[in-house]
Every structure is written in structure tokens, then in C-alpha cells.
Amino acid sequence: MDEFDLIEHAFRQRASFVHKLTRLPNGDDASIHAVPEGQEMVMSTDISMTGKHWPEDFPLNDAACRAVNAAVSDLAAMGATPAWMWLGVMAISSDDADQMGQGVAMALESISMELAGGDIVRSPVNALSVTVAGLLPQGSGMRRNVARIGQDIWLCGDAGLAAHGLRQWQQGKHEGNHVPYFRDVRPLLNEGTRLRELGVTCCIDVSDGLFADAGHVADASGVALHISLEKVRGFPSLLTEMDEQEAIRLALSGGEDYSLLFTADVGQRESMQTFARRIGECRKGNGIHITLNGRKVNVVSKGYDHFS
Amino acid sequence: MDEFDLIEHAFRQRASFVHKLTRLPNGDDASIHAVPEGQEMVMSTDISMTGKHWPEDFPLNDAACRAVNAAVSDLAAMGATPAWMWLGVMAISSDDADQMGQGVAMALESISMELAGGDIVRSPVNALSVTVAGLLPQGSGMRRNVARIGQDIWLCGDAGLAAHGLRQWQQGKHEGNHVPYFRDVRPLLNEGTRLRELGVTCCIDVSDGLFADAGHVADASGVALHISLEKVRGFPSLLTEMDEQEAIRLALSGGEDYSLLFTADVGQRESMQTFARRIGECRKGNGIHITLNGRKVNVVSKGYDHFS
Numbered sequence: 235m236d237e238f239d240l241i242e243h244a245f246r247q248r249a250s251f252v253h254k255l256t257r258l259p260n261g262d263d264a265s266i267h268a269v270p271e272g273q274e275m276v277m278s279t280d281i282s283m284t285g286k287h288w289p290e291d292f293p294l295n296d297a298a299c300r301a302v303n304a305a306v307s308d309l310a311a312m313g314a315t316p317a318w319m320w321l322g323v324m325a326i327s328s329d330d331a332d333q334m335g336q337g338v339a340m341a342l343e344s345i346s347m348e349l350a351g352g353d354i355v356r357s358p359v360n361a362l363s364v365t366v367a368g369l370l371p372q373g374s375g376m377r378r379n380v381a382r383i384g385q386d387i388w389l390c391g392d393a394g395l396a397a398h399g400l401r402q403w404q405q406g407k408h409e410g411n412h413v414p415y416f417r418d419v420r421p422l423l424n425e426g427t428r429l430r431e432l433g434v435t436c437c438i439d440v441s442d443g444l445f446a447d448a449g450h451v452a453d454a455s456g457v458a459l460h461i462s463l464e465k466v467r468g469f470p471s472l473l474t475e476m477d478e479q480e481a482i483r484l485a486l487s488g489g490e491d492y493s494l495l496f497t498a499d500v501g502q503r504e505s506m507q508t509f510a511r512r513i514g515e516c517r518k519g520n521g522i523h524i525t526l527n528g529r530k531v532n533v534v535s536k537g538y539d540h541f542s
Numbered sequence: 543m544d545e546f547d548l549i550e551h552a553f554r555q556r557a558s559f560v561h562k563l564t565r566l567p568n569g570d571d572a573s574i575h576a577v578p579e580g581q582e583m584v585m586s587t588d589i590s591m592t593g594k595h596w597p598e599d600f601p602l603n604d605a606a607c608r609a610v611n612a613a614v615s616d617l618a619a620m621g622a623t624p625a626w627m628w629l630g631v632m633a634i635s636s637d638d639a640d641q642m643g644q645g646v647a648m649a650l651e652s653i654s655m656e657l658a659g660g661d662i663v664r665s666p667v668n669a670l671s672v673t674v675a676g677l678l679p680q681g682s683g684m685r686r687n688v689a690r691i692g693q694d695i696w697l698c699g700d701a702g703l704a705a706h707g708l709r710q711w712q713q714g715k716h717e718g719n720h721v722p723y724f725r726d727v728r729p730l731l732n733e734g735t736r737l738r739e740l741g742v743t744c745c746i747d748v749s750d751g752l753f754a755d756a757g758h759v760a761d762a763s764g765v766a767l768h769i770s771l772e773k774v775r776g777f778p779s780l781l782t783e784m785d786e787q788e789a790i791r792l793a794l795s796g797g798e799d800y801s802l803l804f805t806a807d808v809g810q811r812e813s814m815q816t817f818a819r820r821i822g823e824c825r826k827g828n829g830i831h832i833t834l835n836g837r838k839v840n841v842v843s844k845g846y847d848h849f850s
Contacts, residue, residue: 278628322589351587353671
């Protein structure tokens with residue numbers, strides 16, 4: 235089977251949804267898309283690779299599905315509605331490409347996203363380069379550089395559970411109770427849209443660990459983020475399964491959470507607490523300051539670095 | 543140096559151009575872009591990999607530069623103006639990433655395109671996944687499925703010279719007279735825009751070889767393409783350096799040309815001949831029919847298949 239047939243079979247046939255704003259779909263030199271007046275296009279790109287973003291023995295269909303969902307999480311963090319995806323597929327074999335195609339189709343179907351283009355190449359390693367596009371009303375995109383002193387810090391989702399699941403998998407516990415948290419990435423799209431509609435302006439997706447991603451907000455906004463770890467969803471359940479030091483490490487630096495961290499004015503607490511946990515506050519200063527039941531927590535590991 | 547610093551240094555700092563329609567540049571979870579009323583977004587994605595798209599001993603900066611330009615050629619074929627690029631970088635080492643960053647910056651600078659996002663991962667092989675976005679007036683994108691019986695076939699650019707240059711390189715002739723044709727991909731952006739403005743509707747970029755890409759037009763449009771090989775620019779010069787069979791193979795199936803093949807009504811010959819060569823005509827039927835000075839040419843190899 236040649237290059238053209240392969241991408242056709244493994245990907246295109248399984249992902250046939252065409253977005254209503256597409257003017258020329260997959261199959262020409264390029265695809266063409268309309269962006270309605272008053273809307274803006276939101277774009278992000280992520281690479282995911284065997285051995286870096288999932289274990290060598292992880293099923294490739296699940297891996298590809300989570301690669302797509304992880305990329306889409308960046309759209310959720312902006313408050314965007316996903317529309318299109320472009321895929322660079324590196325596959326060791328046609329069988330591997332086929333399995334990745336299954337996973338990609340599974341992810342796309344659950345979020346009504348179009349596979350608008352792709353390219354495939356035989357490679358010594360299985361990897362996916364995923365570029366996603368979403369839409370949102372002009373000027374409403376949430377960003378990381380607008381946290382203000384006095385605002386609350388909120389976390390929608392949990393921290394550390396996916397990293398714990400990954401560790402269980404790596405220890406051979408493939409049916410481990412936390413493995414699904416790692417395997418099934420669910421981008422918080424509805425939540426992101428709702429936050430944007432509620433007027434939230436500062437939001438980031440937590441993918442490299444709470445400590446590293448909160449750090450991006452602090453650095454970009456020029457404020458200090460004070461976080462009470464005991465308030466973070468997921469952390470208490472980690473404590474029941476491991477010692478405190480390890481639970482802290484997973485919750486702060488484990489990565490792969492795909493939660494949304496955002497800030498909001500104190501007056502908005504009532505609307506926020508239905509779908510997020512208030513975990514701290516923005517103060518004058520810089521950096522991330524973590525406490526656990528009032529005690530200061532020193533963080534050693536900064537976050538997961540895929541280029542290592 | 544960690545993942546974040548690396549992509550910052552190797553790529554972002556060298557490619558600092560920001561497009562006037564960008565609302566939020568590189569550096570957040572996603573970038574945000576406006577698309578003016580009456581315009582559409584044109585998108586394409588290509589993977590390029592060491593050993594597949596360039597020889598193992600080819601300089602990585604030149605390789606990365608041509609990878610970007612090759613992706614941009616798809617925008618030229620639609621008649622679009624390039625605007626933004628997203629990059630997935632797979633690099634064996636920081637040095638390799640740095641060299642690729644040099645080449646990417648070189649390509650972007652020459653076409654005023656913004657590096658709007660990217661991701662990087664350490665990999666056993668050097669590769670780039672390049673996603674490009676361009677803009678064009680609503681409904682004016684050229685495509686491959688609208689060639690009509692009776693139209694002329696034109697080629698803007700040449701065929702076979704880049705493949706000859708690649709062969710010279712592979713034979714150790716790194717200063718070979720045709721090597722620059724392979725090394726320096728020049729996407730025919732002005733030509734593509736001009737064709738679109740002149741009302742051309744059917745166009746394709748020739749990247750897998752004249753035979754394969756003309757075949758896409760024939761298949762998609764439901765016509766036969768009759769091409770006179772002696773009229774193709776580049777072919778006569780190939781004949782002076784190799785036997786006829788080999789010249790035919792390179793011109794038809796060598797690939798890497800990044801020429802534009804398009805069709806136009808007979809009445810438009812005068813405006814077209816200033817920047818393209820008329821190489822044949824569309825007739826009733828199907829498939830590609832090649833002649834050389836009136837003799838039928840049988841084509842064995844169909845085109846370069848990167849997944850092999």
C-alpha cells in the first residue's frame with residue numbers, strides 16, 4: 235500500500251466529518267476554511283511520541299486518541315470551540331499507522347472536529363504532530379498574562395491522578411485504579427467555553443504539572459500565585475496511596491493533568507464553585523508559593539520536560 | 543537547556559516577525575488570528591524527515607529551509623498569500639535543533655511569514671512537521687478538480703532539475719550544477735497569486751513528479767491530460783547530461799520540483815505565456831498521456847513515495 239492509500243485508509247475514511255465552515259476539505263494541495271465575521275481563529279500545535287508522551291508498551295490507538303485530546307486541551311484553555319485538525323503522522327509500520335488512525339478517529343468523533351489535512355511518513359519512531367484550530371468571538375480568548383493581584387486562583391479538574399496512573403502502568407499495573415486518568419484525556423471544552431462566557435480572562439491548561447504551568451501565569455502576569463495544596467482535587471486521594479512527599483511530587487510536577495487553572499475576581503466565587511475548586515490567590519510578588527495545611531512546601535522538580 | 547528554552551532560542555528568537563492579523567502571538571496555550579471579512583484561510587501540512595526528504599549528509603539548515611518552502615508551495619498552488627506557520631520539531635540533539643532553527647528562520651524571512659507556534663521533542667530522527675496558513679479572497683482558491691476538456695495545460699517552473707540535483711548530491715557531487723535546484727526550493731507565490739487573479743481555477747503543485755501530480759488533476763477532474771514532454775522546461779537540459787530514458791524518469795517521476803501545473807482556456811494563451819510553458823491539453827478520457835516529439839512514452843515509476 236503506498237503513502238496516499240495509507241493515509242486514506244488509516245485516517246481519512248475513519249474521520250469523515252466535515253465542518254460547516256469548510257469550503258474545500260482534505261484532498262487538495264490545501265484545505266480552505268471560512269471564519270465568520272466577529273470570530274477569530276485559535277491555533278495550537280503539539281508533538282506526541284512513543285517513549286516520551288506514552289510508554290513503549292501503551293496501546294497505540296489509546297496513545298493517538300490522547301495525543302489529539304491533549305492538543306485540543308489548549309483550545310479549551312482559550313475558551314475556543316474546536317473546528318479543524320491537521321496531522322503529521324510518523325509511523326514505524328502500516329499496522330502502527332492503522333492503530334493511530336483508530337485512536338485519532340475516536341478522539342475526533344467525540345468532539346466533532348474535522349481532519350482537514352495530514353501527511354504521513356515511515357519513521358523509526360511512532361509520533362503524531364497535531365495542529366488544532368478552534369473559533370471564538372473576537373477579543374474573548376483567555377490568556378495567561380492577565381492575572382491580577384487579589385484574584386482567586388481556581389482549578390477545574392484535578393492534579394496528579396494522571397501521573398499516578400502513568401506510574402501504575404509503568405509498574406506493570408495495567409489495570410491500576412488510576413490508569414484511566416492517564417489514558418483518557420478529556421479536554422475541558424465545555425468548561426473553557428463557560429469560563430470565557432462568565433468573563434474569565436486568565437486561564438492556562440495544566441499539562442506540564444501544576445507548579446510549572448502556574449509558574450507561566452505568574453511570570454507572564456507579574457504576580458505571585460499562592461496555592462494551598464490540600465484544596466487541589468485529587469491530592470487527598472493520592473495521600474491514601476503513597477507517602478506525602480511522593481503525592482506532592484505527582485500533584486505538582488507529574489504532568490498530563492489537562493486541568494484548567496484560571497483566576498477570577500472574588501465577587502465571582504458563587505458562579506465558579508459549581509465547576510471548579512478555589513485553590514489559592516494572586517498576591518503582589520512573583521513565583522509560586524505552595525502550602526500544605528499552612529506549612530510551606532519546597533518544590534524540587536519543576537515539571538516534565540519532554541526534551542530530555 | 544530545557545524544552546522551553548530550546549524552542550525559544552533555536553526558533554522563536556530567530557523568527558520574530560508578527561503578522562498584522564495576529565491577535566495573540568506565540569507564547570500562550572494557543573495563538574489567535576483574525577481573518578478579514580471576504581477572506582478565507584488556506585491550510586496545509588507536510589512532514590519532512592532526514593533520509594526521506596533529504597539525504598542523511600545534507601546540511602540541516604538547508605534541509606529545514608526547504609521543508610518550510612516545500613510546505614508553502616501548497617499555498618502557492620491555491621493562489622494564497624502566506625501568513626502563519628506552526629512547527630513540530632523532532633531533533634536528535636540541541637545542535638540539530640539549532641541548525642533546523644536557522645533554516646526555518648531563513649525561509650520565513652524571505653516570505654514574511656510568522657512562526658505562530660511550535661513544539662519540540664528529542665527524537666531518534668530529525669524531522670519537521672510544517673503546518674502553514676495563508677489567506678485568499680473568498681471562493682477564489684485554485685483546486686485540482688476543475689480542469690475542463692479543451693483547456694491548455696501549462697507548467698510554471700521546470701521538471702526533473704531538482705531530482706537531478708538530488709542525484710548529483712547522492713553521488714557525492716555536492717557542488718554539482720543541479721544541486722541548487724534541489725537545495726533551494728522557491729515556492730511560486732507571486733505566480734500563484736497572479737494565476738488566481740487572471741481567473742485560473744485549476745492548479746496543483748508538482749512535488750511528487752509531473753506524472754503523479756498531473757494524475758491527481760486528471761482523476762479529480764475526470765479528464766485526460768495529454769502532455770508533450772519536449773515542451774517541459776528543464777527536460778532538454780536533462781537530455782544533454784544523461785540518456786533519454788533516465789531524463790524521462792527524472793522529469794516525470796523525480797519529484798521535488800515545486801512547479802505549478804495549471805489549466806487555462808485557449809483564449810488566455812497570451813497572458814499565460816509570459817510566465818509559464820504550454821505543455822499540453824485536456825481531452826475527453828482519463829489518465830496521463832505523455833509524448834516525446836510525437837512518440838508515446840510509457841511511464842514505469844509513478845512518483846516518489848515517502849512511505850517506503
